[in-house]
Amino acid sequence: MAEQTAGLDTRSSEVIYARAVGLLPGGVNSPVRAMRSIGRTHPIFVERADGFELIDADGNRYIDWVCSWGPLILGHADPEVVEAVREAAARGTSYGAPTEGEVELAQQVCDRFASVDMVRMVNSGTEAAMSAIRLARAVTGREQLVKFAGAYHGHVDGLLADAGSGLATQGMPASPGVPRAQAAATIVVPWNDPDAVAAALTEHEVAAILAEPVPANMGVVPPADGFLERLRELATADGALLVLDEVITGFRVARGGAQERYGVEADLTIMGKVLGGGLPAAAYGGSRELMDHVAPAGDVYQAGTLAGNPLAVAAGLATLAKLDPSAYERLGALTDRLAAGLAAAAGEHPVSVVAVPGLVTPFFADEPPPDFARSAASDLAAHGHFCRELLDRGIYPPASQFEAWFVSLAHDEAAIDRTCEAAADAFAAAFA
Ligand SMILES: *Cc1c(COP(=O)(O)O)cnc(C)c1O
Numbered sequence: 001m002a003e004q005t006a007g008l009d010t011r012s013s014e015v016i017y018a019r020a021v022g023l024l025p026g027g028v029n030s031p032v033r034a035m036r037s038i039g040r041t042h043p044i045f046v047e048r049a050d051g052f053e054l055i056d057a058d059g060n061r062y063i064d065w066v067c068s069w070g071p072l073i074l075g076h077a078d079p080e081v082v083e084a085v086r087e088a089a090a091r092g093t094s095y096g097a098p099t100e101g102e103v104e105l106a107q108q109v110c111d112r113f114a115s116v117d118m119v120r121m122v123n124s125g126t127e128a129a130m131s132a133i134r135l136a137r138a139v140t141g142r143e144q145l146v147k148f149a150g151a152y153h154g155h156v157d158g159l160l161a162d163a164g165s166g167l168a169t170q171g172m173p174a175s176p177g178v179p180r181a182q183a184a185a186t187i188v189v190p191w192n193d194p195d196a197v198a199a200a201l202t203e204h205e206v207a208a209i210l211a212e213p214v215p216a217n218m219g220v221v222p223p224a225d226g227f228l229e230r231l232r233e234l235a236t237a238d239g240a241l242l243v244l245d246e247v248i249t250g251f252r253v254a255r256g257g258a259q260e261r262y263g264v265e266a267d268l269t270i271m272g273k274v275l276g277g278g279l280p281a282a283a284y285g286g287s288r289e290l291m292d293h294v295a296p297a298g299d300v301y302q303a304g305t306l307a308g309n310p311l312a313v314a315a316g317l318a319t320l321a322k323l324d325p326s327a328y329e330r331l332g333a334l335t336d337r338l339a340a341g342l343a344a345a346a347g348e349h350p351v352s353v354v355a356v357p358g359l360v361t362p363f364f365a366d367e368p369p370p371d372f373a374r375s376a377a378s379d380l381a382a383h384g385h386f387c388r389e390l391l392d393r394g395i396y397p398p399a400s401q402f403e404a405w406f407v408s409l410a411h412d413e414a415a416i417d418r419t420c421e422a423a424a425d426a427f428a429a430a431f432a
Contacts, residue, residue: 008392010044012057017042032069035399038384044391049076051410054396062396063415067406069398070248070273073331073358074319075410081277081318088314094306101317102308108320109275109285112256115265119285120294121308125247125272126154129210131302132268132284133158136208136241138300139293144204146240148191148211150218150372150402153245153270159210161186191215191371192223194230206240208268213258216248216404218372219361220354228264235267241290247272247282248404251320252358255328261356277319281312327409332357334416335407341420349431350379359404362386362423364430375402382430389426395419 020027028034028043035043045057052075054064067075074081088101106119122128133156137143145158153159160174161183173183187204189196197209209231215221235242244266250257251274259265267290272282285291293300339355342362346353352363364383369375383401390397395418398405 008060010042010056010058010060013045014042016045016057032398032400032403037380037401038387038399039381040388040391040399044396051075051077052408052412052415060394062391062394063411063419064396065405065407065419066396066398066403067408068278069403070252070406071276071278072406072410073252073274073408074277074322075408076278078277078319078322078410080322081315084314084318085279085311088310091310093311094309096305099308099310099313101310101313105275105308105313105316105320108317109271109283112251112320113259113269113285114256115259115267115287116269116285117288118291119271119283120291120302121281121283121313122302122304123280123282123306123309123312124154125245125270125282126156127304128247128270128272128282128284129153129159129245130156132243132270133208133210134302135284135290135293135300136243136268139290140207140239140241142205142207142240143185144187144206145185146187146189146197146200146204146206146209148215148372149188150191150221150375151210151212151215151245152217153210153212154247158182158186161188190373191218191221192227193371194227194234197231197234201234201238201240206238208241208243209235210243210245212245212248213262213264214249214253214356214359215372216359216361218375218402219363219369219378220356220359220404221369221371221375222354222356223262224370228258228262232264241267243268243270245270248359249356250274251323252331253356255323255325274319274323275316276312277315277317279309279312279315280306281309281316322409328357331407331409334409334411334413335360337413338405338407338411338416338419341416342423345420345424346427347424349427351427358407360407361401361404364401386423386426386430389429390422393422393426395422395426 026034054062157178187200246257250271254261268286295301339353343353350366352368354368364379
């Protein structure tokens with residue numbers, strides 16, 4: 001464990017953490033928050049946030065490039081989102097009965113995704129992935145899944161399988177507690193390797209090819225030219241479903257997600273993050289023919305006490321309402337400025353900055369990685385050092401090489417330029 005960096009007074013965070021570790025595993029409710037992978041001894045406890053700024057328990061202010069890991073495309077505490085949630089809360093926080101807002105949100109989603117006629121709302125991306133898989137297995141009558149090494153689809157048992165790269169391999173559990181049979185039903189193949197996908201489809205009875213269309217959980221690793229189109233062809237020819245996990249890319253890389261940006265249509269789409277505007281909401285959707293199998297229209301059972309929660313629906317609607325074409329133009333321009341600024345700040349150091357609209361990863365590697373094996377070969381120690389140096393300078397980066405920097409519409413040119421100035425010093429320190 002590296003020494004705590006100087007220059008940032010985080011005594012309150014340390015005190016809260018000392019209490020937290022006795023009450024929450026690792027002191028947190030989701031592992032990456034602990035910041036262990038960048039060599040910190042304790043996380044930074046947040047007190048409040050506004051726009052692009054995060055304010056911690058000690059009063060330190062940071063330019064936030066995590067934005068709750070994706071949901072906050074408008075930044076923190078957007079006035080219209082806050083007002084929508086306030087109004088909804090005053091009308092009751094949950095009914096266990098349908099509301100018109102859910103119908104409107106479903107309409108908004110279907111208007112954006114050409115491949116989606118109907119959706120079912122759930123509370124998390126994990127739940128959406130789990131449910132979409134059940135549906136895919138039900139309609140195909142097959143059980144195996146193909147997923148990509150380094151792709152994350154939530155902590156669903158069968159998807160916590162990662163056999164590493166190489167040819168199609170039977171998945172091995174990546175966590176204790178995952179049944180071998182569950183992991184073995186998942187075939188793990190390298191991203192951007194169409195031959196491995198084709199081989200897996202030939203050798204196994206595959207219900208679905210599951211993919212992040214722009215993987216952002218191995219750092220940002222865009223699809224090679226034609227790769228998504230190839231997945232579409234392979235799935236169709238085989239009779240497997242193409243399930244695209246747009247939990248990060250949906251409503252972010254384009255109005256209609258990666259499917260619009262790359263011109264490929266999924267059979268089933270998994271959504272979350274931006275969809276709930278910072279409150280817990282997620283969904284899966286597809287053609288009417290497929291979705292009509294879901295209960296109570298059909299016999300594929302899936303349910304949720306808080307599904308389509310009125311506060312989350314209000315936040316989602318308020319968020320989507322602001323995402324017009326000019327918002328995506330602006331998000332793209334901000335992303336380009338951040339990516340170019342980070343690349344300039346890195347100078348001659350071995351750093352490759354990869355960006356798609358709304359997402360950036362500075363890989364501590366000579367070249368942009370095409371897959372997880374290469375992404376994982378990045379200089380993680382230097383990356384961790386870089387992140388600690390940024391925090392000392394009031395910049396809050398994602399505390400992992402395998403996560404994206406999330407650009408929001410609350411960020412502005414000045415915040416980006418301040419970030420890149422700090423990054424120049426942080427790169428110098430990390431490579432010293
Ligand atoms: C975050 C994420 C999930 C899981 O969503 P949760 O709401 O955290 O359960 C699934 N897929 C992708 C691509 C994600 O980034």
